[in-house]
Amino acid sequence: MDFDFALLLVVLTGVTGVIWAIDRLLFAKRRERIALAANDVPHEPIIVEYARSFFPVILLVLGFRSFIAEPFKIPSGSMMPTLLVGDFILVNKFAYGLRLPVLNSKIVSFGEPQRGDVIVFRYPKDPSKAYIKRVIGLPGDEITYHNKTVQVNGQEIAQSDEGIYAGSGDEGHKMSGAKLKIEHLPGVDHQILQIPNIDSHKEGPWTVPQGHYFAMGDNRDNSEDSRFWGFVPEENLIGKAFIIWMNWDQGIDFKRIGTLINRG
Template sequence: MRLFEIGLVVATLASGFIWLLDALFFAARRKRNAGLLDDGKDPVVVDYAKAFFPVLAIVLILRSFVAEPFRIPSNSMMPTLLTGDFILVNKFSYGLRLPISNTKIFAVGEPKRGDVIVFKPPQSPDQDWIKRIIGLPGDTVAYRGNQVYVNGKPFEYQYVGEYVGKGSGAEMTGASQLTEKLPGRPHAILELDKAAFDQGEGEWTVPPGHYFVMGDNRDRSDDARFWPSHFLPEQNIRGKAFMIWMNCDSIGSLCKNNFDTSRIGSGIQ
């Protein structure tokens, strides 16, 4: 994803520069010489630059400042998001950021507890991950006995039933599906009843300018509980996930016939 972003910026700047350079120094000369040694036509490279620059510029602006597509690569956010979901991320929710550097140039709003966000994890800054915000700056977050506590108050949970997965999510069949009643943002989570590994229990106080994030699939999520730093810097956030626009659960890069049309247009809670 980062290589694509860099390539898009470079291609946009290059095509724009070629078009501008030609307009300032060469176009008038070709027009004057038309009919003599020059037929007055644009060189191929200039012709391509004129054709591609407007398209590239529009894509870059939309992708950098409006909405950006991502594909969910793992089961860490089940059952909210499934492997193969193609989602849109609102790039304007928390402010305008420059492409590549992700530097904020204009603040709009602040992330809220319960938001599902795409970000670059501190330990893997070349990747894009997705989790849910649980702790805000200044919060004390604890996780004990499959229960989340924020500032000493436990979240309430309601058992929904036994989860039945399909495709890449079949491994979670038999897990317990619950509604985690995060204030103002209740959402579904999955828990394994007999998880024979580190549950990531502990207590953490979120420093200023940072957030504590967790996956909804609590026993299949590499989230802030396990990170060396435990916290996500605000400047690493890329945007807020808000809609599923396609689902294709596949092995490798080919979707073949594994489209799930029922998920198209679903909002992300």
């Protein structure tokens, strides 16, 4: 089971906040009176001092991570060439609404995923895992995938050739020689990879249910995505990936730092 950092932050915030509050309400004034009577300076117990110091810091981290942005590291090559193994990204947590930490229930709605968005979500078959893919199908769409080409509601999504991909890093070198193409989704042009001589075994059609999304990796022949495990429920959304803030594979790749992910 993956480590639940959000739960840890909630617990630490609650524990430090309760310790600090109980001390202020029940013990601080008594401690001050005793110290004043003895012409001394009141001394906080060490646990109270730590709680008072750490509570606002942990609360700030919890609020930022839960409602503004959360960092993730790319562990696989399924989103190549857009995202590489070793990329550290930030995810906009309020792009599709605010959710309570741990419970993941939406409290405020701001918008919905658009076709072409790169989203992070909890894997439907194991919500403890976070996946990242690109939104291809919206609720109500019919998606097919034939001859390495996406069709949305019967309309083929155009592609243009960009030559042969030359990868870097351990995972990138494995994809060297793949076809590099631009896929022209409505409003979003983005790169994809295709491996010659590999057939598209999962072709559809798939009709996207209401409240769900069809997501695919940009590394089309090396991605476990909605073609294999189904749709992404709206309640599983974590946020919209928006920037690469660091890359570490075989050292720091400074050229990738600051790269925007979602561009339309």
